[in-house]
Amino acid sequence: MSKIAVDMMGSDLGPSELIKAVYKYRNDHKDIEFILYGDENELSKLIINDKDRLSIVDAKEVIPMEIDPLTFLRKKESSLYKAILAVKNNEADAIISAGSTGGLVVGATVLLKNIDGISRAGLCSPFPTLDYNKPATIMDIGANLTNTCEDLVSFAIMGRIYSENVLKIKNPNVYLLSNGTEEGKGSKEAVEAYQLLKKYPWFKGNCEARNALDGNHDVVITNGYAGNIFLKATEGMGKNMSSLMKKAFKTNLLTKIGYLFAKKGFKQLSNHMDYKRFGGAIFLGTNGIVVKAHGNSDSYSFYHALDVANKMIEEKIVDKIKEQKVSE
């Protein structure tokens, strides 16, 4: 039986939305138990008649969007603190939160500590690509502002383990995000990382942002600032294109009729691009499984985030990172 610690607080749609996903996931998976962290009064109303493999831990405080490590350490009554602590104390196998990203990154770092040999943990996320069967993994998408070349090498190793074991991509290749494909292009850290990565057969060199999601790039590593710009630029452009597509179908009566015929294909496209099917991002590099669900998670999205946590437990991702670091 695996146990997932769920921070029920701090999400945009509130615990009543998250609980739907928890129930559905529990019903679909017989070997999982959930510990829910949040306001007991509120939560017990939501699970009144069905407490099978569900327990509540009372935690009234909610971690704000921005928090520094010292303040976090004082927030011992918060749902996030208690949920992460459960992983540290081996009372849970994974922690998942749809609350503050900054809080989760700070909290997991100070409580769980980085895996030996990992200089920095980072946020890794799958992205839909041109190839319907091959999501790309981008890391770091914003846990850090700047990164050293050692961090980038850690991201490469961890991103590959995620891609291979969770996304089931065979022998994933790794690229460095840069402003040009030639060796020597990019930030100082990226140029140095290139040299350190050369010895790995899976490292294929630099990649430009325009090609990262073409289906031929499995893992793309970057410092957190550029990764965050990349994440949000593609997200914004995807949203803009969808909205312009809708507008195109509304141009006149003929285009509206066109939509009725083409609906099926576009439904498929919109499902493919829907970031909610990935559930969220994974904070990789600490001694524990840490999943960041989207802040605006609905039950569909949160269900998928729970699934990511479960797959990470099944695949023993943290152990695999440790083994890889030892064999280096």
Add this chain to the structure above:
Amino acid sequence: MSKIAVDMMGSDLGPSELIKAVYKYRNDHKDIEFILYGDENELSKLIINDKDRLSIVDAKEVIPMEIDPLTFLRKKESSLYKAILAVKNNEADAIISAGSTGGLVVGATVLLKNIDGISRAGLCSPFPTLDYNKPATIMDIGANLTNTCEDLVSFAIMGRIYSENVLKIKNPNVYLLSNGTEEGKGSKEAVEAYQLLKKYPWFKGNCEARNALDGNHDVVITNGYAGNIFLKATEGMGKNMSSLMKKAFKTNLLTKIGYLFAKKGFKQLSNHMDYKRFGGAIFLGTNGIVVKAHGNSDSYSFYHALDVANKMIEEKIVDKIKEQKVSE
């Protein structure tokens, strides 16, 4: 009569494609003269029967994709060197090239020098947004890797002048690209630039990459590295979405029929998103008008790049930047 110096070398499709745009632009505009720089043997074959307002300056050497300032200064026989020199010597009012971006940036910087008070020149480019009538201006999209806070302030002032005078946006607002909208978010330079920009009524704070192209952001400033990631991420996502749209229309017979009905709306969308209608980027901040046409410019795209150069001449953009710096 305005004179445009055209570097005919180094583009992907070659001088025979560029010359079509030059002819068409010359025929559409009676007050412009062109000086073409490149291999005389090759060029004279292209303009054999029609030399009205066209002259050729022989230059056999082509500037490579990457070049350092000292090497550039030795390439006195190259088409790019001679074309930029014409602007420096007041023999031309603007220089346009579809060749090496690095060469143009280095060449314009060493030959034309930065405008007094401008710490760094940068590449500025218009982007299509959700609002069909309001392109956004992003600067710098990759002339620099890193930038100081003073550079970012210069970009704000120059980007605004471009947006107002060339794109005809009234009283453009300016945002700083960042990883969060709150004051204090972003790179060290961006945080410092925020403080310097606060005094301007047109400065509206930070903006995330996902919202930069929503039609409400007129000028978005960033360091060159993040700007380059932004440019290429949106470009790649736009291309991916177009290709997935085509795939969606090809799903089955019904969706194919749908395309026939919806064609008009999608043609409009594809024209709106076509980066070729903007011609290219502008290198702003040196003592001269410098336009970087897309490397893969076809005659349609190069025509628009010539139009950007012409508008910049008409609007006396360099003088306007100088005046603004004096009044500071």
